[in-house]
Every structure is written in structure tokens, then in C-alpha cells.
Amino acid sequence: xxxxxxxxxxxxxxxxxxxxxxxxxxxxxxxxxxxxxxxxxxxxxxxxxxxxxxxxxxxxxxxxxxxxxxxxxxxxxxxxxxxxxxxxxxxxxxxxxxxxxxxxxxxxxxxxxxxxxxxxxxxxxxxxxxxxxxxxxxxxxxxxxxxxxxxxxxxxxxxxxxxxxxxxxxxxxxxxxxxxxxxxxxxxxxxxxxxxxxxxxxxxxxxxxxxxxxxxxxxxxxxxxxxxxxxxxxxxxxxxxxxxxxxxxxxxxxxxxxxxxxxxxxxxxxxxxxxxxxxxxxxxxxxxxxxxxxxxxxxxxxxxxxxxxxxxxxxxxxxxxxxxxxxxxxxxxxxxxxxxxxxxxxxxxxxxxxxxxxxxxxxxxxxxxxxxxxxxxxxxxxxxxxxxxxxxxxxxxxxxxxxxxxxxxxxxxxxxxxxxxxxxxxxxxxxxxxxxxxxxxxxxxxxxxxxxxxxxxxxxx
Amino acid sequence: xxxxxxxxxxxxxxxxxxxxxxxxxxxxxxxxxxxxxxxxxxxxxxxxxxxxxxxxxxxxxxxxxxxxxxxxxxxxxxxxxxxxxxxxxxxxxxxxxxxxxxxxxxxxxxxxxxxxxxxxxxxxxxxxxxxxxxxxxxxxxxxxxxxxxxxxxxxxxxxxxxxxxxxxxxxxxxxxxxxxxxxxxxxxxxxxxxxxxxxxxxxxxxxxxxxxxxxxxxxxxxxxxxxxxxxxxxx
Ligand SMILES: Nc1ncnc2c1ncn2[C@@H]1O[C@H](COP(=O)(O)OP(=O)(O)OP(=O)(O)O)[C@@H](O)[C@H]1O
Ligand SMILES: [Mg+2]
Numbered sequence: 001x002x003x004x005x006x007x008x009x010x011x012x013x014x015x016x017x018x019x020x021x022x023x024x025x026x027x028x029x030x031x032x033x034x035x036x037x038x039x040x041x042x043x044x045x046x047x048x049x050x051x052x053x054x055x056x057x058x059x060x061x062x063x064x065x066x067x068x069x070x071x072x073x074x075x076x077x078x079x080x081x082x083x084x085x086x087x088x089x090x091x092x093x094x095x096x097x098x099x100x101x102x103x104x105x106x107x108x109x110x111x112x113x114x115x116x117x118x119x120x121x122x123x124x125x126x127x128x129x130x131x132x133x134x135x136x137x138x139x140x141x142x143x144x145x146x147x148x149x150x151x152x153x154x155x156x157x158x159x160x161x162x163x164x165x166x167x168x169x170x171x172x173x174x175x176x177x178x179x180x181x182x183x184x185x186x187x188x189x190x191x192x193x194x195x196x197x198x199x200x201x202x203x204x205x206x207x208x209x210x211x212x213x214x215x216x217x218x219x220x221x222x223x224x225x226x227x228x229x230x231x232x233x234x235x236x237x238x239x240x241x242x243x244x245x246x247x248x249x250x251x252x253x254x255x256x257x258x259x260x261x262x263x264x265x266x267x268x269x270x271x272x273x274x275x276x277x278x279x280x281x282x283x284x285x286x287x288x289x290x291x292x293x294x295x296x297x298x299x300x301x302x303x304x305x306x307x308x309x310x311x312x313x314x315x316x317x318x319x320x321x322x323x324x325x326x327x328x329x330x331x332x333x334x335x336x337x338x339x340x341x342x343x344x345x346x347x348x349x350x351x352x353x354x355x356x357x358x359x360x361x362x363x364x365x366x367x368x369x370x371x372x373x374x375x376x377x378x379x380x381x382x383x384x385x386x387x388x389x390x391x392x393x394x395x396x397x398x399x400x401x402x403x404x405x406x407x408x409x410x411x412x413x414x415x416x417x418x419x420x421x422x423x424x425x426x427x428x429x430x431x432x433x434x435x436x437x438x439x440x441x442x443x444x445x446x447x448x449x450x451x452x453x454x455x456x457x458x459x460x461x
Numbered sequence: 462x463x464x465x466x467x468x469x470x471x472x473x474x475x476x477x478x479x480x481x482x483x484x485x486x487x488x489x490x491x492x493x494x495x496x497x498x499x500x501x502x503x504x505x506x507x508x509x510x511x512x513x514x515x516x517x518x519x520x521x522x523x524x525x526x527x528x529x530x531x532x533x534x535x536x537x538x539x540x541x542x543x544x545x546x547x548x549x550x551x552x553x554x555x556x557x558x559x560x561x562x563x564x565x566x567x568x569x570x571x572x573x574x575x576x577x578x579x580x581x582x583x584x585x586x587x588x589x590x591x592x593x594x595x596x597x598x599x600x601x602x603x604x605x606x607x608x609x610x611x612x613x614x615x616x617x618x619x620x621x622x623x624x625x626x627x628x629x630x631x632x633x634x635x636x637x638x639x640x641x642x643x644x645x646x647x648x649x650x651x652x653x654x655x656x657x658x659x660x661x662x663x664x665x666x667x668x669x670x671x672x673x674x675x676x677x678x679x680x681x682x683x684x685x686x687x688x689x690x691x692x693x694x695x696x
Binding site: 355361362 | 557
């Protein structure tokens, strides 16, 4: 029996009992729709979480930190490994790591023209900045050999206030004045000079930087920071701490001998009890999976790490559970539909006993009969799957429209992401799964049809 | 002449509650290739039962059936339909066509199960229907045809695979005399032309007069076995 004939015969017998076929298919449509919509909600939820997390940090970055390592229950295990140049080299040699940059962090008061404000400086390896997921909106990123230059986030400009304004604030003008200040154009700072004044005990020194680039992205973790080459930051740090603890000629010497800073710092780290250890080390990988892998490797090496990818893993575990529950609820509907198919097929076989008997007498093999009934059940599943999928798209569209309206009322400016997402794999899965359900539901009836005795069919005339 | 069908010591018993019915009682028979055998007998004498057992539709309680040299009792249930499709055709009193299929589809059915290509089998089915005089009813469904026409479709279906044996169980039982002789004319002509063995159950003596050989059954026994020449003499 060739496949075309098989389809034709099966389609023909379904068509003959239109109402029943449609009702049975309707069950499958509802089942498929409920599974697809439920899963699409789970997927949408997952994607929303992921988007949210990506705003607050790249999923391909790992931050290797100082401090205690905790076990799963939150009990301190041990102190993380020291973050020195050896650590940088060690991290660099890990599989899947694209770039590594040591980081110093330094906060202080900065001024720009007549304006002043607090500024958080991050010193990193200038040559690898372009590999650390920074993108310049204006100007450029830090590059190898840069000195006394700065790349800043978009919001940094809002830190700076007129001195007059600050004085007013101190007098008690309060928050209103501050709030009323207009948003400033971040580009205003490009090619401008920002200086930071560092006070050591007896010395005071001004470190000046030229802004060479503005970073892309609003309200991200980058947008409030200022990035400078790590050597520059180290100088400022050393000046600050030495001024406080040591003789000032050391500072002056260092001011002259810029080029020897790195050698000097590595020498000192041995003697000066970790004070030269990096604040943290940034590690960049290719993708989330590698990030999760690398993060584990780094932990195993005895470092204290933090990464969005790790957080994501936890959240994804939760949302997988949610998806499983949602999918399970949908599956129950499809299970009921499957019982419907089985029931319909058994009834149909009962009615067609004679027909089946005749077919057997005139030469339909067991295999033919089996295939015919399986095909019928599979066809119901297939039709239900296709129409169910169409229906799912409609339902998903409605849900997204409703939820978009709802969410826009709640928050301003946030582009509403869909809470029901139907990816391509789900489309394929839905159709294949409903065919499979149809086939499974058809096995027992098909078996019964095969067992049917042809004599009873033709004897009872 | 070699035997097409040989049955030996065939016994068939049915259990109906406590009662055991012996439908066939130790029957032996040999049917030659190309022979037209007619089975006469009272109702309940075991004619249909014997036909079914010869066709492998039922298993005997005892005894065996040989088609040529093939022992049907040794054949697996699974292979039976394929064997039937290749070597046998069936005609029934109530036609047994598939109601949802057209004449041409009904006739094609054995070829469909045989896996024939669509084009080829449509042509063959059409030719066969033309040969039984139904060129105007190709697309009709059984309910849209008279009894005689339906029986012609069923003859076409029985012959489409060029079977070696055709089994017919009271093929004219539901038809009037005129239509009956038309049907018999078509059937015997086709069967004789191709040398097919025909085994037919009937109550109608008129129909039996077409046969080469007539056997008569009573209570599961063959009580009479006559060749055509003898029948003619009696008349
Ligand atoms: N499945 C069955 N179960 C029980 N008894 C049966 C069964 N099939 C047939 N019989 C019995 O076997 C006997 C022979 O039946 P069979 O159908 O062969 O008769 P027949 O000669 O064809 O009669 P008719 O001329 O009425 O068709 C009958 O007594 C019948 O009741
Ligand atoms: Mg009978």
C-alpha cells in the first residue's frame, strides 16, 4: 500500500464522519493550544529575566573578587586567592577566556570647569578595554599606551554641579532644586578635561584627564563610571596611601618615574601585605555557556567569583521548573484530547467492522490495516496540531497586547517585551508532538482493528 | 488434470454455549484447475463454512486444505491476506462493497493493498469495469447503483488481480432471474476465458446448470457429486 493511497483512504474515512472528526480534532486543538501558550509564557518569562539581567551586566563577564568564599549554605569556607599579576596570568590561561583585565577602583571628588562632583574611577587594562564589552557611543575606548585619558558613561555628566548650585544646596534649597536640573548632554564632556584632586597628609596633587570617549547605554552598570588606564589609577592610589603613611619624596619620585610604576608595584606587593592586590579582575568569555564553565574553573582554582551568568543559571533553573509546571498543565488537556482520539477511533472501528472485514478478505494485510488506523489517528493529531498552533499564535498575540497595555501603565519608558514567546522550535515541537499523541492514541484502536475477525464481518449478512 | 484445491478429512465444530455444532464432518474433496464447482445444499448444511475454510478465512477443527501444494493450515495468519490477494477473488451475496468508495475505487482496492502505482491500477480497474459493462457507472458509489450493478462491481473486484480461484457465496441470491443470468453470463465467460477455478455456493438449480460439477451437502456431509455430463443426462 503506497503512502498516497494510505493518506487518501484514511482522509476519506475521516471526511465521511465530519462532525465527529471535527469535534475530536477540536480537543487536540485545545490541547495543543494550551501546551503551546503555557510554554510560551514560560519562555517569555525566561527571556524577560534574561533581558533584565543583561541590562545590569554582561552575561559574558566574570568578576573575580577578593574576600571570603562561601559554600552553598552561606557559611564562609576560606579566603579567596590573592588578586595579583600571577592571578591575572593564571586566569588568562583558562580555556574559553577571551580577555582579562585587572581592576582598581577609586572614588573621589572631581571637577570639570566650574563644576564639581563625586566620581567613581575604574582603572583597567587599557589595551583590553575593547574586548570587555564596552562600546563607545562617541569618541573612542581606551587604547594601549593611553595615559591621562578617560572614557565615561553617559550619566557621569549628571554628577557635576555648579559650585554656586552646590552652595545653595548646602544652604538648604533641598531636593527640588536638584530634581529640576535638566538632563545634560553627555557629549558635552567629550574632549573636556576632568581633574581629580587627591589630598595626602601634607601634599595635594591634581590629576588631570582628557575625556576621549562616551560609553553607550543608559542605566546600565557602565553608565555611572569613569574608566581610566590602570597605571594612572595606580598612581593616584599610591599617592593617596603613601602620602598618608610614608614620606612624601617617595610620591614625588613616583610622579617622575611613571614608566617604572608597574615594576615598582609588583615589587611592593610582596612586602606591602596585599595592599597592592587588585580590587577585582574582569574576565571576558565568548558566551554564557563558556562563562558558566570558566566561572566554575575559576572557583575551583580557589578564587572568589561573581558573574551574571552564574546568577542566570540559578534563575533559569527556577524558570525551567515553572516551565515544566506550565507545560504539565497544558499536557493534561492534550492527554484528555488523546483519550478523545482513542475513543473516536474505537467507535469508528466498531461501526466499520464489516468494512474492515471486507478489506481483510480481499487482501489487506495486518500491516495495511494497522497503518490505516494509525494514519487516521495521526491525521487527527496533525490537523489538531496545525490548527492549534494557529490558534496559539492568536492567543499569544492577544496576551501580549493586553500585557503590553498593562505594563505601559505601570512603568514609563520601558519598552514592553512580550510575555508570551513562541520560538520556532516550539512550533515544530507542537506539530510533531500532536502527531505523536495522535499516533499513540491510535495504537490500541489500530491493534483492535487488526485483531478483528473477517468472518464475523462477512457472515452477518 | 491436476488439483487446484484438495481438502482432506475436513471437520469444523462450533461451540455455542453448551452445544457443539458440527458444521463440517470429515469432508474430502478435490477440485481441478479451471473447474467450475457448484455447491448445493439446504440452509445450515455447511456450504459457507467449507468455502471459508478453503479460502483460509477460517481454520478447520481437523483436516487440511491444500491449494496446489501449499498447506493452508501451515500458513501463518499474517501471510494469509497476502496469499488471498494474490491467488483468490471473492464474490458475496450482499456484494460487500465499501460504501464510501466509488466503483472504480472499490475495484482498485486489491491493487491498492498490493501497492500498485496509482496510474496503472486506475487503468486496470477501469478496463475491468468496462468488461463487466459498467463504463457509465465508474464514479458511482454502491448506494447509487442497483443490486445487479453492485454485483458486477464486485465481480470486477474479484477478478482484478487475475486470481487462480474465485469463491462466490450465493452471488445471485439477492437478484431477480434476469439479472442473475446476466451476472452468471459475465462471470462464467470471464472465468472460462482465463481458466480460473470457480467455486460457487447457490440454492438456485438454474444457476447450478452453468457448472462443470455439482456437489450437494447435507448436515456437513457431501451426499452427491455429479459432473456436468451426468447433470445433462438427468434433464
Ligand atoms: N460462528 C459460528 N458459531 C456457531 N455456529 C456457527 C457459526 N458459523 C456457522 N455456524 C453453524 O454452522 C452450520 C453451518 O453453517 P453455514 O453457514 O456453513 O451454512 P450454509 O450451508 O452456508 O447455510 P446457508 O445456506 O443458510 O448460507 C450452521 O448450523 C450454523 O449455525
Ligand atoms: Mg451460507
